[in-house]
Amino acid sequence: MSKQEFQTGQYVIVEGKCEGVKHDGRLLINFFGENPELTAVYPKNVLPKPQKVVIPKFVAEWIEDNKSDIDTLYTAYALLSRIKNDVSLWVNSNQDTFARAWLDGYExxxxxxYIIPLKSLITTDGHQQYLTGKAGRFFASRRNYSLKQTFTQTELDNNVPACYREWAEPVEVE
Known part of the structure; x- marks a missing residue:
């Protein structure tokens, strides 16, 4: 924020390293010197929007399924502390991220x-064949973006025949 956006006497919120607390309760913030610890200064009523955190899909689904029935973050933690599942284990290891997701939103x-090239199958015109899925069956086909040729880890584990899993390669999907 530039200096022109502030006015003398304006109340501001300062983020910085606390160097101590005076007897009257005021904080000592270090933002002078060679290596200032000041990270941000905001006009009092203009705080930045919180950044959305990134969480796994299964945690996002749990929040979506339960947030309308749970009135506070504390209640969500209490509920999750009584059960043992993938969500509660993730939350236990990522409490701050879960809190930010609950309060500020998430992505x-x-x-x-993954894509599975069938190593020994090349078309006569030199194109690689890939494992392709349709209606619960699998077949070989050259790369075709309109066919099911990419798989999530869950799909690999649960749907793809075991003999093909070792050939799975990570792929970027647009």
């Missing part, structure tokens, strides 16, 4: 995708 982590 869902993009799930890693």
């Amino acid at each position: 869902v982590e993009k799930e890693k995708m």
